[in-house]
Structures are given as C-alpha cells and as structure tokens.
Amino acid sequence: xxxxxxxxxxxxxxxxxxxxxxxxxxxxxxxxxxxxxxxxxxxxxxxxxxxxxxxxxxxxxxxxxxxxxxxxxxxxxxxxxxxxxxxxxxxxxxxxxxxxxxxxxxxxxxxxxxx
Numbered sequence: 856x857x858x859x860x861x862x863x864x865x866x867x868x869x870x871x872x873x874x875x876x877x878x879x880x881x882x883x884x885x886x887x888x889x890x891x892x893x894x895x896x897x898x899x900x901x902x903x904x905x906x907x908x909x910x911x912x913x914x915x916x917x918x919x920x921x922x923x924x925x926x927x928x929x930x931x932x933x934x935x936x937x938x939x940x941x942x943x944x945x946x947x948x949x950x951x952x953x954x955x956x957x958x959x960x961x962x963x964x965x966x967x968x969x970x
Contacts (some may be wrong), residue, residue, distance in 0.1 A: 857881045857959040859950045864964030872938045877950030879931040881921055888953040889926055889933040893946035893966075896938070902947070904935060917943075942967045 879886060890905030890913075904924035905913045912924055921940075926933040931932040933950065945968050950961035 856952075857886065857952055858957055859952060859961035859966045861948065861950045861964040864948060864966045866967045866969065867940055869941060869968055869970050870920055871940050872936070873940065873966060875937070875948055875950075875964060875966075877936040878931045879933075879959075883952045886931065886952040886954050890924055890934045890951060892932070892951055893944075894949070894963075895943075898946075900949070906910040906933065912970045937966070940966075942968045944968050 857879055858881045859877055859879050861875060861877045863873060865873060867873050870949060877932040888907050890906050891903040892900050893903050897939060901915060902920055903915055904922055906924045906926050914922060921938050923936045946966060948965040948966050950965045952959045
C-alpha cells in the first residue's frame with residue numbers, strides 16, 4: 856500500500872502563487888507516475904499534471920505555462936508550483952501515484968483563488 860499526504864493548499868488572490876507538496880510513504884518502490892488531479896464543485900475530477908520517474912511531464916492545457924510539476928525520487932515526493940492563479944483554478948487538489956495499473960490517492964487539499 857501507498858499513503859499520500861498533501862500539504863500547501865490555501866486561499867490566494869488572483870495572480871498569486873501556491874506550492875503543493877505530496878509525500879508518499881509505505882510501499883513506495885517504483886512509483887512510475889505521480890502527479891495531481893483536481894475537482895471543482897459540480898465538476899469531474901481532472902488531471903492537472905503528471906510526471907514519470909524519468910522526469911517526463913504532462914499538463915492540462917488550462918495550466919500549461921503557469922503550473923510546474925516536479926518530483927524527488929529519493930524522497931518519494933511530488934510538488935506542484937502554481938503561478939498566475941485564476942479563480943477557475945479553485946478546487947480540491949489530489950495527489951496521485953500510479954504503479955502496475957493501480958492509482959493511489961491522497962485525501963486532497965483545498966485551493967481557493969479569490970477574484
């Protein structure tokens with residue numbers, strides 16, 4: 856089993872920045888992919904950004920150029936640096952890790968962007 860714990864959410868004004876951090880523990884060997892999803896009220900959960908163990912990244916079109924995902928394989932952690940935040944970025948952000956067809960999820964952290 857893998858346990859994921861997020862931190863770093865909060866309230867920020869439009870144009871501001873936040874950094875989310877996710878730490879993995881438990882059976883953390885070869886977590887091939889880690890990243891972040893988000894879910895806004897009344898909407899489906901959507902992929903925000905992911906990064907493979909080799910460093911390849913993938914971003915949702917809506918966050919390209921504003922968000923940066925990074926990971927520390929030695930620490931089994933993944934970060935999401937969010938710049939130029941917009942009200943539409945308001946959501947619960949969930950850390951995830953993928954291995955052998957199984958997704959593991961954190962409990963989520965709230966990000967609220969005020970206009």
